[in-house]
Amino acid sequence: PTTAYLNVGSASCGSATQSIQMTQVPGTGQEITPTCSTTTSSCNGGTAPGIQQYSYSAIVSLNPNCPDWHFWVDDCCRNDAITTILNPSSEGLYIDAYLDNTVVDNSSPTFNNAPIVFFCIGQTNYFNLGAVDPDGDSLAYYFIPPRNAANDPLQYDSSYSIANPLSSNPAIAIDPITGDISVTPTQQEIGLISVMVEEYRNGVLISRVMRDIQVY
Numbered sequence: 001p002t003t004a005y006l007n008v009g010s011a012s013c014g015s016a017t018q019s020i021q022m023t024q025v026p027g028t029g030q031e032i033t034p035t036c037s038t039t040t041s042s043c044n045g046g047t048a049p050g051i052q053q054y055s056y057s058a059i060v061s062l063n064p065n066c067p068d069w070h071f072w073v074d075d076c077c078r079n080d081a082i083t084t085i086l087n088p089s090s091e092g093l094y095i096d097a098y099l100d101n102t103v104v105d106n107s108s109p110t111f112n113n114a115p116i117v118f119f120c121i122g123q124t125n126y127f128n129l130g131a132v133d134p135d136g137d138s139l140a141y142y143f144i145p146p147r148n149a150a151n152d153p154l155q156y157d158s159s160y161s162i163a164n165p166l167s168s169n170p171a172i173a174i175d176p177i178t179g180d181i182s183v184t185p186t187q188q189e190i191g192l193i194s195v196m197v198e199e200y201r202n203g204v205l206i207s208r209v210m211r212d213i214q215v216y
Contacts, residue, residue, distance in 0.1 A: 004056040006073055013066035022056035029054050032114050049081075049216060051116050065102045072096035074149060079214065084160045084191035085146070091154050094147040097209035107134040108207050109197055115213040119166075119185050127181045129211055131197055138200040141179040146194040146212055154192070166191045166215060191215045 002024050009017035031043045032053045040046025062069060073095055080089035097108065112130030119125040131139055145153035145162050159167070166172050172183040174195065181193065193215055199207040 004073060004075065006056075006058055006060070006071060008060055008062075008069065008071050010063070010066040010069050012068050013063055015063060015066065018060075020058050020060055022058040025055040025057055032116060034118055053114055053116075062099075062101055067100040067102050069099040069101060070096065071099070072150065079190070081190050082192060082214070083189045084157055084165060086155045086157055088154075092148045093212065094149050094152075095210055095212050096150065098207060100206045103201065103204075103206045105135070106137075106199075106201075106206055108209055109133045109139060109199060111211065115211055116216075117213060118216045119183060121185045121188065124182060124184045127183075127213075129179050129195065129197065131179055133199060135201070137206070139179065140198045140200065141174055141176050142196055143174055144194045144196045144210060146192045160191070165193045 004022045006020045006022050007017055008020060009015050029052050031041065031050060033041045033043065033049065033051045035041050035048055039048040041048045041050030043050030043052060074092050076092040078085070078088045078091045078093055082088035085091065099106070099108065109131040112132060113128065115129075117127050129141075133139055143162050143165065147153050156162075156165070164171055166183055167186045167189060168183045169186050170184060172181065174181050179195070179197070191214075193213040195211045195213065197209050197211060198205055
């Protein structure tokens with residue numbers, strides 16, 4: 001779509017939820033599929049999976065001194081090719097973030113790696129979100145359930161769970177300090193991994209943002 005909507009609210013400050021229209025960033029929509037030289041993605045008329053990345057932006061003015069600003073975006077629907085979630089095409093995509101703006105001069109982490117990953121079966125693979133905090137704050141990482149809405153986690157197929165979102169031997173793991181995800185896939189699948197990234201300053205939680213990752 002040419003536009004998307006960002007929802008913003010703060011319970012403690014009594015701020016009613018605002019729905020803010022974001023516009024598509026010019027020049028986005030480029031293909032980001034890591035393809036082999038011998039294959040052609042569906043973006044170019046082939047049969048290999050093809051992924052395009054679109055970015056949307058808006059400027060939001062926030063009242064100061066609210067510890068629980070909540071930002072979220074939801075959109076329908078998820079990729080029907082996902083094999084680890086029940087009825088994926090009937091589920092939406094939901095991502096959110098929280099900000100404490102009682103802390104001045106704070107920037108949330110930015111991500112250098114796109115949340116699309118291709119892993120090789122039978123090999124130990126590593127993926128890092130590429131999170132960087134401009135202020136040098138500490139970051140912590142852990143798995144969470146993918147969501148359809150704020151309090152509506154997706155239902156994994158019986159073979160999968162929050163801690164084991166992919167078939168892997170040994171089990172998939174995430175380093176809570178570096179955010180490195182390690183996995184040795186045992187079968188072909190298209191799965192979802194959701195990661196929460198928390199930002200701490202002097203031991204105090206000041207923001208968090210979730211990352212929703214589709215894995216081939």
